[in-house]
Every structure is written in C-alpha cells, then in structure tokens.
Amino acid sequence: MPHRLVAPAPPAAEPLRQEADRLSDRLAHRLAQQIASGALLPGARLPTEQQLAQTHGISRTVVREAVHQLKSLALVVSRQGSGVYVATAPAHQPLAFDPRVLGSVEAVVHVVEVRRVLEGEIAALAAERATRSQIAGMRRQLKAIDQAVDEGRDGVAEDLGFHRLIGEATGNPQFRLLLGFLEQYLREGMRITRGNEARRSDFMQAVQLEHRAVVDAIAARDPAAARRCAVDHILHGEQRLVEGGVITGQRKKTSQPPSQGRLS
DSSP, X not given: OOOOOBOOOOTTOOOOOSSGGGHHHHHHHHHHHHHHHTSSOTTOBOOOHHHHHHHHTOOHHHHHHHHHHHHHTTSEEEETTTEXXXXXXXXXXXXXXXXXXXXXXXXXXXXXXXXXXXXXXXHHHHHHHOOHHHHHHXXXXXXXXXXXXXXXXXXXXXXXXXXXXHHHTTTOHHHHHHHHHXXXXXXXXXXXXXXXXXXXXXXXXXXHHHHHHHHHHHHTTOHHHHHHHHHHHHHHHHHHHHHTTSSOHHHHHHHOOSOOOOOO
C-alpha cells in the first residue's frame, strides 16, 4: 500500500486579515496556488480546519467556506473520518469562467443572469422533490441570514447557503456541483447586491419576503410558483441595483423579460 502523503501546515503564512468578507476567497486562492505549483501534491492531506484557522488568523467558518470552494473545483476531496486530501488531477479540464468576469459590476451582472436561468428551474424541481426536513432546513437558513444582518455582517455566506440548500433539494447532485462551482463568481455579485440592499430598509424587507415566497412555494409543492418566485427574486435584485444607482436603467431593460407577475 503506498505511503500516504501528509502536507505540513504552511509555514508563517501572511495573515489573511484584509477585507473580512473576502477571506474565504483569499484562502481558497492561496491553497489552489499551492496545489497548482506542486507544493501540495495529489494525495496529500490538507492541514486540519483548526490548523488552517490558526495559521492564517481566521475563523473555522472561513476555512470551511474556502475548502468548499476547492471541492467545487474538484481540487480536493473529503474522506470521512480522515480529512481533506488533494485530488488527483482530472483527465479533462473543469469548467471555468474567464476570471475577468469579476472585473466590473456589468460583468458580474452577466453572471447573475446565468443564476436567474438556473435558479428558476432548480426551485421548480425542489418544489416537486424537497423533503420536509429539507424545507425546514431552508427556513432555518433564512433565520441565519437575518441573524447575520442583525450582527452587522453582509450575510453573503448564509445567502449562498440558502440557495445551495434549494439545489440539494432537487435530489440531483449535478445541480449541487454546478452551484458550488458558480459560487466563486456569484459571491461577488451577491456582495454587490446585498451591499446595495443594506443601505435601505425597504430593500432588506423585500429580500426577506422574496426568500420566504420561494420557500413557501416549495413547501406548497407548486413548481410554477417556485419558478416564478425564484426568477422574480433575481429580477427584483437587479431592479434594486438600478434604484441604488449601481447599474443603469438601460442595462436593466435589456435584460428583463416581460413581467411574470408580482409577488403578493
């Protein structure tokens, strides 16, 4: 049996303390670079969650989010009861967007459009297949978003977690993997939208109502309503960007399809 490689904890890493809302991105990028450079070889075990948190001066929650990003890119794999290991390089290159997509607000909105197309159908499938336990989990996640906002955090990780739960409720693991991949790009768009919405209480209240409408439609086993509510949530988020002066009204008009009805 081949000897198992164990990666040592990175020595004296530069602290990851800048821009708290992007710590997980920074750690994921740093670990991905170590894998690409060969500093972490296939089969090597990553330092533990606690070791990474202590080395980089961050929370274990941030570490978990970073590792989730690496898993979505198939760079690492978990082995139950053993740890997280660097994955064997795939025979084919994984799907990847041009990183310049994050270079402007306009480009981020393009990725949000991808999210709109996906999440409407994902919500519809979730309405057909979600278990009672999964629906309860969605409602708990909405409370986690509210708690994050109350504590002065942006709630991006919690919001992404909410949409991840809807993907898992489809029962199709490919949606979970696809959403996991897209998160690295959606995260920036969500930071922009949530930052815009945090400036106005009416925006925040609207987001809460839209999220609950999606869950209520899924709980009611109404695929059409779930699809409509999920798409409307994305469209309304774009409209709030227009009202907040983040993007232009002209850009919004070119991306919005005919009205699919208003939330009650």
